[in-house]
Amino acid sequence: MAKTYKIAVVPGDGTGPEVTAEAVKVLKTAANKFKFKADLTTFDFGGERYKRTGETLPDSAVQDLRKFDAILLGAIGHPDVPPGILEKGILLKMRFELDQYINLRPVKLYPGVETPLKNKGPHDIDFVVVRENSGDAYTGTGGVTMKGTPNEVAVQSAVYTRFQVDRCLKYAFEYARKFGKKARGRGEKNTLALCGKTNVLTYIYGLWERAFHEMGQAQYPDITREYYHVDATTMWFVKNPEWFDVIVTGNLFGDIITDLGAMIQGGMGIAAGGNINPDSGGVSMFEPIGGSAPKYTGKNVINPLAAICAAQMMLASLGQDKAANAIEQAVMWATANKLKSLAAGKMGYSTTEVGDLIATKVAE
Numbered sequence: 001m002a003k004t005y006k007i008a009v010v011p012g013d014g015t016g017p018e019v020t021a022e023a024v025k026v027l028k029t030a031a032n033k034f035k036f037k038a039d040l041t042t043f044d045f046g047g048e049r050y051k052r053t054g055e056t057l058p059d060s061a062v063q064d065l066r067k068f069d070a071i072l073l074g075a076i077g078h079p080d081v082p083p084g085i086l087e088k089g090i091l092l093k094m095r096f097e098l099d100q101y102i103n104l105r106p107v108k109l110y111p112g113v114e115t116p117l118k119n120k121g122p123h124d125i126d127f128v129v130v131r132e133n134s135g136d137a138y139t140g141t142g143g144v145t146m147k148g149t150p151n152e153v154a155v156q157s158a159v160y161t162r163f164q165v166d167r168c169l170k171y172a173f174e175y176a177r178k179f180g181k182k183a184r185g186r187g188e189k190n191t192l193a194l195c196g197k198t199n200v201l202t203y204i205y206g207l208w209e210r211a212f213h214e215m216g217q218a219q220y221p222d223i224t225r226e227y228y229h230v231d232a233t234t235m236w237f238v239k240n241p242e243w244f245d246v247i248v249t250g251n252l253f254g255d256i257i258t259d260l261g262a263m264i265q266g267g268m269g270i271a272a273g274g275n276i277n278p279d280s281g282g283v284s285m286f287e288p289i290g291g292s293a294p295k296y297t298g299k300n301v302i303n304p305l306a307a308i309c310a311a312q313m314m315l316a317s318l319g320q321d322k323a324a325n326a327i328e329q330a331v332m333w334a335t336a337n338k339l340k341s342l343a344a345g346k347m348g349y350s351t352t353e354v355g356d357l358i359a360t361k362v363a364e
């Protein structure tokens with residue numbers, strides 16, 4: 001009997017519904033072709049619902065989401081809602097409540113895609129960031145006193161426990177062993193680089209660094225270990241991206257360096273990520289990492305490839321490797337041979353046409 005996956009779809013705000021529709025189109029095509037079933041349920045969490053009801057992501061919805069095999073998200077963010085409300089109330093709440101403690105962000109330049117880096121091609125830009133997704137300044141406590149006065153004090157602490165660090169490192173080492181450059185036939189060794197700031201954040205990244213070497217020495221002697229400060233990491237992303245294989249880092253640094261990563265792989269039109277709970281029974285969420293792009297909303301011009309790549313990552317995490325691979329191959333075919341640019345309105349195709357291109361290729 002065909003395997004059935006229960007997928008929660010959260011199209012969200014702005015261009016989210018447009019790109020999600022194309023990702024769903026491709027997902028359904030892949031299900032047909034590779035003989036599995038995708039049982040989709042759509043949820044309306046986002047800015048419009050918040051404006052209507054004052055609700056972001058109710059606790060009951062979190063309980064509902066636990067019953068799914070995976071979640072596919074479009075975009076969260078609304079021009080009429082002040083920053084922080086939807087991000088914290090929906091996106092971060094989902095990540096924390098479902099304990100999606102890994103944020104996996106591949107940075108891969110597909111053929112035909114323009115990168116702002118001079119003299120760099122697909123062979124050079126091909127690495128993955130494993131961003132810790134459950135701690136750091138995102139969940140540390142804090143507050144302000146004497147607000148609005150010249151003496152205002154603001155504190156927001158970065159917090160990590162050994163447990164959080166170890167489980168993230170374990171995922172990253174395992175990932176490097178399975179999907180590092182050697183494992184993929186792209187080099188002599190599988191490398192895991194820790195990106196930190198051990199010269200200033202001595203407590204936090206001191207912990208990361210000790211845990212990194214202890215685990216690496218004891219359990220992953222086959223994985224080459226490297227260390228980069230975060231500021232230097234941004235420099236090398238631009239100058240020598242080919243040095244990187246798998247990178248592991250904390251939540252905040254990971255947030256920042258993956259936006260830079262998205263730019264060097266061709267922009268938000270193509271960048272996808274997975275918020276992963278790798279534990280058994282864990283529910284993971286996959287999303288294009290760009291925002292809701294209000295100015296392109298409803299125009300059928302936004303690039304759906306990032307959302308399609310998110311669906312591809314979702315299928316890989318569900319164990320549908322053949323389907324995931326077919327989608328990635330179709331995306332690479334489209335970037336190499338079809339799309340004029342990845343930028344909204346400049347692709348040479350509409351949003352729906354790009355979805356059709358990929359779906360047709362997957363079905364072949």
Ligand code: IPM
Pocket residue numbers: 087088091092255289
């Ligand atoms: C991301 C986003 C989020 C983050 C925001 C919207 C809370 O920038 O997914 O990278 O900081 O994690």
Ligand code: MN
Pocket residue numbers: 255256259
């Ligand atoms: Mn971000």
